[in-house]
Amino acid sequence: MSALELKNVNIFREQTLMLSINQEVEGGQVLTIMGPSGVGKSTLLNYVAGMLPKAFTATGEVYLQGHRIDQMPAWQRKTGLLFQDALLFNHLTVAENIAFAMPKSEGNRRQKREKIQIALEQMSLAQLGDAAVSQLSGGQQARVALLRVLFSQPKAILLDEAFSKLDSQLRQSIRQLVFEQIKQKNLPALMVTHDLADANAAQGPVIEVQSLC
Amino acid sequence: MGRQAQFSLVTTLRGVLVSFLYYLLSALSRPVLFGIILVPVVAGLLGVLLPAFNYFPALGSSQFSGAAFTQLLATPGLLKMLCLSLFCGFLATWIAFKLNIMILASFYHTPWLNRIEQGLSPVLAVPHAAAAIAIAFILTPSGWLSRLLSPWLTGSNMVGDSWLPNDPWGISIIIGLVFKELPFLLLMSLSVLKQANLRVRLLQEYKVAISLGYQAEAAFIKVIFPQLYPLIRLPVLAVLAYATASVEIPYILGPNNPATLAVTILNWFNHSDLELRFVASAAAVLQIVLSLTVILIWLGGEYLWRRARSLFMAINLNPWAPFYRFCTGVTLILFAVILIVSLGGLVVWSFAGYWPYPAALPNSITGLHWQNAFTQLAEPISNSLLMAVSSSLLALLISLFALEAASYRTATKSWLEYLIYLPLLVPGVAFLFGLLWLQQALFSDAVFLPVLISHLVYVIPYVYLSLAVSYHNFNPALIRVAASLGAKPCKVFWRVKIPQLFAAIMVAFALGLAISLSQYLPTLLAGGGRYPTLTTEAVALANGASRRTSAVYAIMQMVLPLLGFMLAAWLPKWVYRKAQA
Amino acid sequence: MISNRDNLTLSSVVNGLIFALYVILHAAAFAEQTVYFYAWGGSPQVNQYLQWAKQELATEKGIHLQHVKLADTSDAVSRILAEKAAGNLQSGSVDLLWVNGENFASMLKHNLLAEPWVDQLKNFSLTRPEKNPAVLKDFGIATEKREAPWGKAALVFYYHSGRVNQPPKQLSQLIPWLKKYPARFTYPRPPDFYATSFLKYAISVLNEHQADSIKQQLYQPVTEKSFNILAAPLWHFLDELHPLLWRQGRYFPSSGAQMQRLVDDQAIYLSYTFTAAEVPAAVSQYNLPPQIRTYAMQDGSLSNIHFVAIPFNAKHKTAAKQVADFLLSPKAQAKKQQIEVWGDQTVLDMSALNNSQRAMFNTLQRHPSALPANTEFKLLSELHPSWVDKLNSAWLQRYGVF
Numbered sequence A: 001m002s003a004l005e006l007k008n009v010n011i012f013r014e015q016t017l018m019l020s021i022n023q024e025v026e027g028g029q030v031l032t033i034m035g036p037s038g039v040g041k042s043t044l045l046n047y048v049a050g051m052l053p054k055a056f057t058a059t060g061e062v063y064l065q066g067h068r069i070d071q072m073p074a075w076q077r078k079t080g081l082l083f084q085d086a087l088l089f090n091h092l093t094v095a096e097n098i099a100f101a102m103p104k105s106e107g108n109r110r111q112k113r114e115k116i117q118i119a120l121e122q123m124s125l126a127q128l129g130d131a132a133v134s135q136l137s138g139g140q141q142a143r144v145a146l147l148r149v150l151f152s153q154p155k156a157i158l159l160d161e162a163f164s165k166l167d168s169q170l171r172q173s174i175r176q177l178v179f180e181q182i183k184q185k186n187l188p189a190l191m192v193t194h195d196l197a198d199a200n201a202a203q204g205p206v207i208e209v210q211s212l213c
Numbered sequence B: 001m002g003r004q005a006q007f008s009l010v011t012t013l014r015g016v017l018v019s020f021l022y023y024l025l026s027a028l029s030r031p032v033l034f035g036i037i038l039v040p041v042v043a044g045l046l047g048v049l050l051p052a053f054n055y056f057p058a059l060g061s062s063q064f065s066g067a068a069f070t071q072l073l074a075t076p077g078l079l080k081m082l083c084l085s086l087f088c089g090f091l092a093t094w095i096a097f098k099l100n101i102m103i104l105a106s107f108y109h110t111p112w113l114n115r116i117e118q119g120l121s122p123v124l125a126v127p128h129a130a131a132a133i134a135i136a137f138i139l140t141p142s143g144w145l146s147r148l149l150s151p152w153l154t155g156s157n158m159v160g161d162s163w164l165p166n167d168p169w170g171i172s173i174i175i176g177l178v179f180k181e182l183p184f185l186l187l188m189s190l191s192v193l194k195q196a197n198l199r200v201r202l203l204q205e206y207k208v209a210i211s212l213g214y215q216a217e218a219a220f221i222k223v224i225f226p227q228l229y230p231l232i233r234l235p236v237l238a239v240l241a242y243a244t245a246s247v248e249i250p251y252i253l254g255p256n257n258p259a260t261l262a263v264t265i266l267n268w269f270n271h272s273d274l275e276l277r278f279v280a281s282a283a284a285v286l287q288i289v290l291s292l293t294v295i296l297i298w299l300g301g302e303y304l305w306r307r308a309r310s311l312f313m314a315i316n317l318n319p320w321a322p323f324y325r326f327c328t329g330v331t332l333i334l335f336a337v338i339l340i341v342s343l344g345g346l347v348v349w350s351f352a353g354y355w356p357y358p359a360a361l362p363n364s365i366t367g368l369h370w371q372n373a374f375t376q377l378a379e380p381i382s383n384s385l386l387m388a389v390s391s392s393l394l395a396l397l398i399s400l401f402a403l404e405a406a407s408y409r410t411a412t413k414s415w416l417e418y419l420i421y422l423p424l425l426v427p428g429v430a431f432l433f434g435l436l437w438l439q440q441a442l443f444s445d446a447v448f449l450p451v452l453i454s455h456l457v458y459v460i461p462y463v464y465l466s467l468a469v470s471y472h473n474f475n476p477a478l479i480r481v482a483a484s485l486g487a488k489p490c491k492v493f494w495r496v497k498i499p500q501l502f503a504a505i506m507v508a509f510a511l512g513l514a515i516s517l518s519q520y521l522p523t524l525l526a527g528g529g530r531y532p533t534l535t536t537e538a539v540a541l542a543n544g545a546s547r548r549t550s551a552v553y554a555i556m557q558m559v560l561p562l563l564g565f566m567l568a569a570w571l572p573k574w575v576y577r578k579a580q581a
Numbered sequence C: 001m002i003s004n005r006d007n008l009t010l011s012s013v014v015n016g017l018i019f020a021l022y023v024i025l026h027a028a029a030f031a032e033q034t035v036y037f038y039a040w041g042g043s044p045q046v047n048q049y050l051q052w053a054k055q056e057l058a059t060e061k062g063i064h065l066q067h068v069k070l071a072d073t074s075d076a077v078s079r080i081l082a083e084k085a086a087g088n089l090q091s092g093s094v095d096l097l098w099v100n101g102e103n104f105a106s107m108l109k110h111n112l113l114a115e116p117w118v119d120q121l122k123n124f125s126l127t128r129p130e131k132n133p134a135v136l137k138d139f140g141i142a143t144e145k146r147e148a149p150w151g152k153a154a155l156v157f158y159y160h161s162g163r164v165n166q167p168p169k170q171l172s173q174l175i176p177w178l179k180k181y182p183a184r185f186t187y188p189r190p191p192d193f194y195a196t197s198f199l200k201y202a203i204s205v206l207n208e209h210q211a212d213s214i215k216q217q218l219y220q221p222v223t224e225k226s227f228n229i230l231a232a233p234l235w236h237f238l239d240e241l242h243p244l245l246w247r248q249g250r251y252f253p254s255s256g257a258q259m260q261r262l263v264d265d266q267a268i269y270l271s272y273t274f275t276a277a278e279v280p281a282a283v284s285q286y287n288l289p290p291q292i293r294t295y296a297m298q299d300g301s302l303s304n305i306h307f308v309a310i311p312f313n314a315k316h317k318t319a320a321k322q323v324a325d326f327l328l329s330p331k332a333q334a335k336k337q338q339i340e341v342w343g344d345q346t347v348l349d350m351s352a353l354n355n356s357q358r359a360m361f362n363t364l365q366r367h368p369s370a371l372p373a374n375t376e377f378k379l380l381s382e383l384h385p386s387w388v389d390k391l392n393s394a395w396l397q398r399y400g401v402f
Helices: A041-049 A094-101 A109-122 A138-151 A168-185 A196-202 B001-052 B067-073 B080-106 B111-127 B128-139 B142-147 B172-194 B196-211 B216-245 B248-253 B261-270 B278-305 B309-315 B318-351 B368-407 B428-442 B448-472 B475-485 B489-500 B502-518 B521-527 B535-543 B547-575 C002-031 C045-060 C073-085 C103-107 C122-127 C171-182 C193-206 C211-221 C224-244 C256-265 C277-284 C315-326 C329-338 C355-358 C387-400
Strands: A006-011 A016-025 A030-034 A056-064 A079-082 A156-160 A189-192 A205-206 C034-042 C063-070 C096-099 C147-154 C156-160 C270-273 C290-293 C301-309
Touching: A016 A030, A016 A041, A016 A189, A030 A041, A030 A196, A030 C211, A041 A056, A041 A079, A041 A156, A041 A189, A041 B475, A056 B475, A079 B448, A079 B475, A094 A109, A094 A138, A094 B368, A109 A138, A109 B216, A109 B261, A138 A168, A138 B448, A138 C171, A156 B318, A156 C256, A168 A196, A189 C171, A189 C224, A205 B475, B001 B067, B001 B248, B001 B278, B001 B428, B001 C073, B067 B128, B067 B278, B080 B172, B080 B216, B080 B261, B080 B278, B080 B318, B111 B172, B111 B318, B128 B142, B128 B172, B128 B318, B128 B502, B128 B535, B128 B547, B142 C193, B172 B196, B172 B216, B172 B248, B172 B318, B172 C211, B196 B216, B216 B261, B248 B261, B248 C224, B261 B278, B261 B428, B261 C073, B278 B309, B278 B521, B309 C096, B309 C387, B318 B368, B318 B547, B318 C147, B318 C171, B368 B448, B368 B502, B368 B535, B428 B448, B428 C193, B448 B502, B448 B521, B448 C156, B475 B489, B502 B547, B521 B535, B521 C034, B521 C171, B547 C256, C034 C045, C034 C073, C034 C301, C045 C063, C045 C315, C045 C329, C063 C073, C063 C315, C073 C096, C073 C103, C096 C315, C103 C301, C103 C387, C122 C315, C147 C315, C171 C387, C193 C224, C193 C256, C193 C270, C193 C301, C211 C224, C256 C277, C277 C290, C301 C315, C315 C329
Parallel strands: A030 A189, A030 A205, A079 A156, A156 A189, C034 C063, C034 C096
Antiparallel strands: A006 A016, A006 A056, C096 C301, C147 C301, C156 C270, C156 C290
């Protein structure tokens, strides 16, 4: 049994088939999906995450750790999304952003705060727990976004052009950080990208999607 | 350990309550919204239709007939009334619409547009009655303008027998309506132009047009305006319907020999001869036909304009651009002068002692009028505030949850988006009278509740429309991120949407306050005069004995909604001061 | 997390405030018996007098008097009618109504008044109705003791002595005066009360020379024949008058109050009022120039009595009667007659009062703008109310559309 299984997934825009995929991803492995824009790569991620836009429909089955998730509401699927923007909530501080993602089982407010502080220190963000997100640099924001996803206890990671807005130096280090965490937590990951370097760094299988229409 | 268990019990309970509230309100909000908008309007229309055809058992008439219409048609000056309503409503809307386009065309993509927006927004909050009182102060032959010009320009120390205000052509009405409607149209247009999915594209097309050799004004009119108009059509029609059927401005600024149809209806309904109620109801039906006619005329003009569009597009507008700019400048200066002179006039009058004509300033200054007013203002102010806060909070709650519920529905555009315009399109003077009998039957002794419902009919559409813009522009990626982090829709709503939209919510709330504070007819009718507010008192005193007292009331009427908007601007900064440090 | 808590606190604070506000505002109303007194609210003097009455009633009788300010008394009549239509026969919103003339006639016609009750008032006997039958007639119609007299008024004129040497002393001098001061007079548009009052004054004076048998018809229900005869001189007069009025008679003010404002604006120099005391009061409030003088026309002043009535469906009838009784008390009547308060003439008969009660009425002060104390009145009676509608609609037919 694979960690993440996409079984005969077909995605349609109106009635037209856009994309077809049948693939399994192991824990700690990153499956890279590449292809021209408009073929529905991001739509696939949205489908897996349970947020298919209204204009699209899909058939097929998605299994995560053996449980079928494609009928579940998005918030129960445990598929952590990372976009090209960090998308931190600007009405919350850094620590509050991370706490937002933590399930109740992580303890009370004080216990959560301690865990966040330890994690921030590991990511060399130790002083920034009470900072406003608008004060952070791009790299810091990306790291906070990653921490936030990891604290939501995901069972899979979905990367939607996650590194495309970072400059090349930063991109490399953040990419490395993300992939390390994926390996360390043994999570299956789906990555959509334009950048061959992303695919190479992922060291996993690569699917080239062609335009079907 | 025990404390912790207790703590988690409390948090769990709170969580259950919060999500229960969320799901309950989400499920209820749309039907409630539907009911609050539709029931009063439909019941009210029924309530005037029946007496219009002579069915009103309380007056001993339970036979349907057309007698009321026969009597209505025999009213001296009916044709003149209709023409006046039609002329003023149409022309005022057309001028406001035209000025709106001119301002946008001249200032689109310049820093001035923001300044104009900031300058005009406070006018939006000024109740119609207060605006009318302020304008009457300028136009009146003994007003500040003529005092400043006398005797050196007018050559006289005596008050002239001027034809303004209350002129038979309704010019004063048109000035008053344009003054109020222009800011509304401008802000509606700007909110459309700022929509996330339009802003960038329009700006690019505009720049392309300019690079193709069009002057700024021509580029706006040929490229942006045709895309903007369909999106502001409904607000324009609402303005049109309002302008043909409004009561406050024609009542204070209009002629009375005869008055507009809407004012005449009000007079008939209030007349001691109760038989006039039948004619009044028939006239209310006529008012609906009149408003519909004006809308049809507008749509007809729109149709012709679209047919002639290719012709129109071929006109070289470049040579007109300087003229456009000139007209816009003159208009804005005139607008600013009216604004400053009228506000200044109100303030000076409110403190004036004896002030003989043509002295530019009073002989003495006194706080007497404020003092006198304040002994009587306490109740109207607390009534106004109580009503404004309750109706706006309710409207906010209902609108917010209706939008939230709609965002999880599969249908892309719902009928609700159109229904919400119903109270703005159906003349209030027509359905509010008809609503009286229903309110009488349901809550005979209540005062607060019927007034609240009547206010909600008007407050909800504005709050809803104002919120809808922000809601639709809300970055959907934030919602996706939150959901992927395991947040339920309920948590996303309370913890992401509400805080992110807080500023917009406060603006909608302040708008609700302003709308509620400005309501005259709904308060007067539903409350039966037992719920005095600043606005009802101000209109009652507008043509009263004391110009000075009237000034005090008009100023107070302007101050309250402005305070609301100031609060709306300041509160989000204060609440989120920590995250925005 | 913290912000969220702030949010919740904020909303609960707001809710709490609203509730507190509501409780404070309405606590007074719950504690005592409330009487909703619907009365025209256009005069600050009257409003302040009723504020005084409210305080007195609260301490003396534990009644909470709520003055509902009307722009027009007919608003209240409409409301009572709507209540009747909706089947609200027990708990109407109007407890007491300030009324006279055609509004009273209309209520009587539609059975909107409570059963006769005025004899139950302790102070009603002080009006000596057997000696002064006027307190039992409202514009010529018997009150049936369904309304209690409250005050008396006579039509007086006032003018700007700084701009005008000599005001017209008779109706016949008005047109020559206007030729000298064009556009410096006007009267409101019917059906305003002050408009019909002017028309009634004019029609009474213009028919002064007629035989008694014809003149008397003004005080009887109007007929087509009597109207044609008696109104003819009025139309003749108005045809000549209107082009000389303010704005050449194209626009008429909407009320007597608006005329006072026009005098203050010095747009017109001459106006009239039923409440003579309002003039000096307005001068001291800066709402009229200090050069204003008040006088009575030599050819007659229209006079009438105004009343308070209880609707058939009033919710607090007993308390409303107590209020009416208080308003008739020597104390309240004397207060009302004081120039600086309201200046409304009492309906009490001085001979019915004891010395200390009479003394309360002797506090008149003089103001240069007030009506001279030695003014002699030639009182004109009010016309039968049926004339009012007829005059109004005929006026609107002739002059209502310019």
